[in-house]
Amino acid sequence: MKRISIIIALCLIVSVFWSISLDESISLAKQNNKDLLSSKEDLQKAEQTYYQVRANIYPQLNVVGAYSLNKTYLPDSAIVPPIDLSLGLDPDTASSNDYYLANVMSGALNSLVPSSPMEEGSMALSLQMQQVLFTGGKLNYGIKTADIYRNIQQLNYQLKEQDIILKTTQMFYSCLLADKLVNVQEAALETARHHLARVEAFANEGLVSDFDVMRARLEVAKLEPQLMQAQNSRDLALSAFRTQIGVNDPTIVPEGNLVLPPKLDITLDEALTQGLENRIELTMAKKGTEVADLQLKTEKAGYFPNLALQASAALYTKADEYAIEGDDFGTNYSIGLGISFPLFNGFATKAKVNSAKSSYRQSQYQEQKYEDLIRLEITQNYQKLRHAEKNYLVQEENMKMAERSLQLAQLRYENQVGIQLEVFDAQTTLSAIQLQYYQSIYEVISATRELQKSLGMNF
Secondary structure, three states: OHHHHHHHHHHHHHHHOEEEOHHHHHHHHHHHOHHHHHHHHHHHHHHHHHHHHHHHHOOEEEEEEEEEEEEEOOOHHHOOOOOOHHHHOOOOOOOHHHHHHHHHHHHHHHHHOOOOOEEEEEEEEEEEEEEEEEOOOHHHHHHHHHHHHHHHHHHHHHHHHHHHHHHHHHHHHHHHHHHHHHHHHHHHHHHHHHHHHHHHHHHHOOOOOHHHHHHHHHHHHHHHHHHHHHHHHHHHHHHHHHHHHOOOOOOEEEOOOOOOOOOOOOOHHHHHHHHHHHOHHHHHHHHHHHHHHHHHHHHHHHHOOEEEEEEEEEEEEEEOOOOOOHHHOEEEEEEEEEEEOOOOOOOHHHHHHHHHHHHHHHHHHHHHHHHHHHHHHHHHHHHHHHHHHHHHHHHHHHHHHHHHHHHHHHHHHHOOOOOHHHHHHHHHHHHHHHHHHHHHHHHHHHHHHHHHHHOOOOO
8 A cells, every 4th residue: 555655646746747858958948048039030130131232233123104194274364265367368369278278277276275174194114224333342342241240140149059058057957956955955854853763762761861852853953944945945946947948837847967977088278279269259259350351341442433334215105185095105215324433522431441440450359359268268167177076076085984974973872982962063064065065066067068168069
């Protein structure tokens, strides 16, 4: 029956908590991190910006059309009575040819006189083409700049991804560490309670005083708040971890072992060389210098003329009535070159060139600064890892001695050749050493990850 109860309890625990591995945690963090998602959108924008700039090297074709109908009502003062020149002929002397000519002239004159209302219809359709031929190199420099900017955004995305992986890894192991610390406090409390039970048994037999019983109870009471604090720290670590991976499910808990990672067998000089070759920040700084150089060349191109080709083909018509017939259309073709040569702009181009030179030098200084900072960071992380490894070895030996010391103290007290204070001191020492031991493992893991990141390694 007891075995069945244990199995049921284990099944309930499994159903309540969902264990997640480090790889799964990193995958969720990549999917849900808002900064990384925003950086991905920046990458897409940079991609489209490149295509927008590159589009300027192709001919620009546009179709322009217009169709209109006009109806105009003239004021009465502008309306002239119809002209009839035949009224001025003498019926007795005028011949039929005279009347014919008079009617023709009257029609011609009346056609020149505006009528009301006037109806007009017009239509125009043209195909226009523009092609940039020469800009002094500004267009090519712009395309190269957009391409470099696209690469910078890609590198920036990778950099943010590395930061998220490192932070997620540290939070993952901090949860494992917090769980270990809870286990240490639980074990210390359990040991204290077990010792209290032995002391109370000795007291019942008259082997120890009431003072010894009181001290054992105080030791238990002292450890209970420490356990509560460790449990609270674990809950806070889990909350921060779940926020990091973008999941609010309170049943998610990290699953893994707090063990040492493979040792990085590398010298400081090798680490510096590898880091300066692989660090994304330094690559981004170099590309920033390239952008500044292209900007300088672009400003210098302001001294050169701009040349463009323009061509168009048009179809148009205008009729004095709404009805437009097929034979009313005319055509127009044109082609030409446009040139713009800067003669004087108040020395604005010179000022822009000088400003671009300063920006270029600033980029070079920034690149050198990044190199110095990377050297410093690698050196610090390298020394931090080596110190963490040495500290772990010390804590490992201390752990063995503390465990042996507690065993001896308990044995001496049970054989009544030692005092209770020795047991309490040994318990306190063991708990402290255990905390330091697991903390040293976490420090080695964290320092290893930080050094790997500072070397530009994928992990």
